Amino acid sequence: METTDVTDLYREFGDERLPPGQRETAEFPVLSKSGTPSWDSDTWEFTVTGAVDEELSFSWDEFRDLPSVTQRQDFHCVTGWSKFDCEFTGVPFPELAERAGVHDDAVHVMFSALDDYTTDLPLEDCLRDEVLFAYEFDGEPLPEDHGGPLRVVTPHKYAYKGAKWVDGVEFLTESERGYWERRGYSRTANPWEEERYS
Numbered sequence: 478m479e480t481t482d483v484t485d486l487y488r489e490f491g492d493e494r495l496p497p498g499q500r501e502t503a504e505f506p507v508l509s510k511s512g513t514p515s516w517d518s519d520t521w522e523f524t525v526t527g528a529v530d531e532e533l534s535f536s537w538d539e540f541r542d543l544p545s546v547t548q549r550q551d552f553h554c555v556t557g558w559s560k561f562d563c564e565f566t567g568v569p570f571p572e573l574a575e576r577a578g579v580h581d582d583a584v585h586v587m588f589s590a591l592d593d594y595t596t597d598l599p600l601e602d603c604l605r606d607e608v609l610f611a612y613e614f615d616g617e618p619l620p621e622d623h624g625g626p627l628r629v630v631t632p633h634k635y636a637y638k639g640a641k642w643v644d645g646v647e648f649l650t651e652s653e654r655g656y657w658e659r660r661g662y663s664r665t666a667n668p669w670e671e672e673r674y675s
């Protein structure tokens with residue numbers, strides 16, 4: 478499959494590919510608030526709910542039948558490391574938003590996950606082709622400790638905005654806070670502005 482290089486999206490935010498206060502690492506550390514949850518491909522279900530024309534639900538096979546893309550992206554963790562050139566395959570956020578028919582009064586999005594993690598973003602920050610529901614990393618199924626079977630990646634934001642083990646997305650007409658956002662982390666999380674805490 479063809480890979481689209483989106484590692485130049487930093488140009489929207491400045492001249493430096495590496496955001497301030499970050500150091501590049503070749504590793505891919507695992508950061509999880511609790512352990513890696515188990516999942517079952519027979520019962521796994523992904524839902525799109527809230528301010529939409531049609532709420533959607535997908536089985537694992539149905540989700541895998543959605544149109545997908547492969548992108549080369551950078552990954553910035555709020556704790557200070559960045560990993561360049563990660564190859565993720567998955568479904569772009571706008572594809573799902575379009576299928577559900579997002580209402581005009583939706584302004585915010587909440588992602589939920591199998592480990593009860595949540596994270597939120599303004600809707601406009603999600604309606605980008607680089608926001609992926611990813612199920613492959615470097616051509617292999619996404620490792621379970623990195624969020625397999627399915628995670629969100631947000632290369633324009635710190636990585637806590639990308640829910641691992643994601644199982645739902647809810648469109649909101651008022652903003653709400655996710656797990657780390659309630660604990661003082663930034664709601665917008667732009668790495669080039671060093672929006673780490675709020």
Ligand SMILES: Nc1nc2c(c(=O)[nH]1)N[C@H]1C(S)=C(S)[C@@H](COP(=O)(O)O)O[C@H]1N2
Nearest residue numbers: 506507508509510590594623637639640641
């Ligand atoms: N479901 C879930 N998603 C999560 C987290 C988590 O604890 N649970 N941690 C977040 C944080 S703080 C970071 S930095 C990245 C880490 O992703 P990684 O473990 O693949 O490096 O996942 C984010 N997504």
Ligand SMILES: [Mo]
Nearest residue numbers: 508554555637
């Ligand atoms: Mo993090």
